[in-house]
Amino acid sequence: MSESSSTPRVLQKSGIFSSSVIEDIQTKAESGIYRIRGYGTLRERRWATFDDLTFLPCSLTRIPLEGYREKCSTKTVLGSRFAEKPIELDIPVMITGMSWGALSYNAKVALAKGASEIGSSNTTGDGGMMAAERENSKTLIYEVLPSRYGINVHHMRMSDGIELTIGQGAKPGTGGLLLETKVSDEISKQRELPVGVDQRSPARHPDMLGPDDMIIKIEELREATGWQVPIFVKLGASRVYDDVKLAAKAGADMVVVDGMEGGTGASPAIFQDHTGIPTLAAVCEARAALEDMGLYGKVQLIIAGGIRDGVDAAKAMALGADAIYIGTAALIALNCNRPLYVDDYHKLGTEPHFCHHCHTGQCPVGVTTQDPELMKRLPIDEAAERVTNLLRAMTLEIQMLARSCGKSDVHHLEPEDMAALTPEASAICKVPLAGTRRVWGS
């Protein structure tokens, strides 16, 4: 018997140069350019997330509310610090800013309709406000971004809130991309760009640099909107504690902190995978910053970045968030990654549930495309209903957890309602590690 047939063959993979690393190196060796894709981080290595916390419902020490019956308020008021017309929502889950360009027309309108149906809000995005978005949004937040594409004072004045975006969780410190297949005639007109360019948005605002300028900029935005509507400042989560303090000092009514799990239509992959801090850590730093300034509860905190369901949302709220933004989850409700038109996923070299090809503009289900034929695959009313349903289900999940913790208002959830399942989560969130009475590291 030969040696080769008697010895089992063992393939030993490098822990450093894994298959995906080899593929990445060889792709860049061909292209000479960094990788670009959509969706958000694909990192497999775990970091502390909301899954590392568990709720501690009532038993004898506390009394629960009836889970399916008793009143548990979800009313959410944002922006009462300086604005004359704070935003009042029926639920604490809102739709984050995603541009018409990154998303199709049908997707944008469906999000607006779906959110409005359940008393939530919608947000514009890079490129400005679509008329149909305003018409179909009960509450619409107008984003003022570094690119200022489509900036229009009249649209600002038609909005219910202004969001001054400094950064985004998927790519803090850099601007977004909209590749040529998505810079259609319509999008080019909306953004005043040549058709078919690879649009790369700026990282900095054109007329302000640091936090001192931002104080004046916020006053300008208030003047432009008659001091009526609240001003949000949105930050990509990096140096959260200091950034939140600066935003609050500059006069923001609300601060939005977008963690590293946040999504994007197209960005350099390295930013999605290797910049920013996790949403769990971000909410804890943000709360600490506001508490240290004596502004917790006065400046509202909105948390974004990879929020999947009512459980994530409830945990973020227990840690200090007043409201939650969802983006990718809402797109998944629209049909993102649903096993429809599977052949078209294959044409992109992927499969349903594995698709992160938003940047190609060839979205098989019509969500992240400007192709009119693909867009037809997303009927607006049906898609809007799914968005409403998701928001309703998430709200019910938050309420159920709140009731089990004895709360008659979802905003009464608190860190004491949870235990940590890992030492890291305990140290970050300052809640005791399960099985101990100790906060790790304290």
Added chain:
Amino acid sequence: MAKLTCEGRTIREINAEIRRLLKDGEAVTVSSPGARHNLGVALLESGDVLFDGSVGYYCAGLIDGVKVRIKGSAGWGLAESMLSGEVIVEGNAGNSAGAAIRGGALVVQGDSGARTGVSMKNGLIIVTGSCGYMSGFMGQGGKMIICGDAAEAFGDSMYETICFVGGEIADLGNDAIVAESTDEDKQFLDASLTRYLPASVCANLPDGGDFKKVVSDRKLWNFKKSEWKTWEQAL
């Protein structure tokens, strides 16, 4: 002509009063502006407003249709995001004058700071003096005329803004090139300068034909086409 003093009034009160007077059809003279920030923001009525002194940041920002004259100098972000109208500053302008404007005309009768016309989408900017570092950065459309010198990185990463420089260009920005001027360009320059500048100023400016025309070389508009297929597969 209605007169309004800034003394003893908040910015909110000053702007509200300017808007009320414009609505009543009055031309407004605003005295003692004291270089305060956010004067004349979001004026959406047509009419004339004169600031009798220097103004701070974002003066005449987010306006649509009004004509503003500043008898002094202006801080950062003058006329930023203007949709239409006319802003004339008789002195110098700070950084980011005319940032992201989508229409209208901004005239700086002195020098302007860094990033003049940054991200401008349309409209016209004229600077009779010189402009600072990185002016024209990411300009998407419209025209910018610098009668004096342009500092380093001029016209960096532009899309379709067309710039004209009467003096020296210290250094062109990424993807900016000097293109050949046409007769049409000369006519445009002569007409624009005559329209917006006093004859005494025009008399001392270079002839329209002597301005250098700076445009985008369009090499940054797209990643190389040959790479597109790679991106498509490189997922």
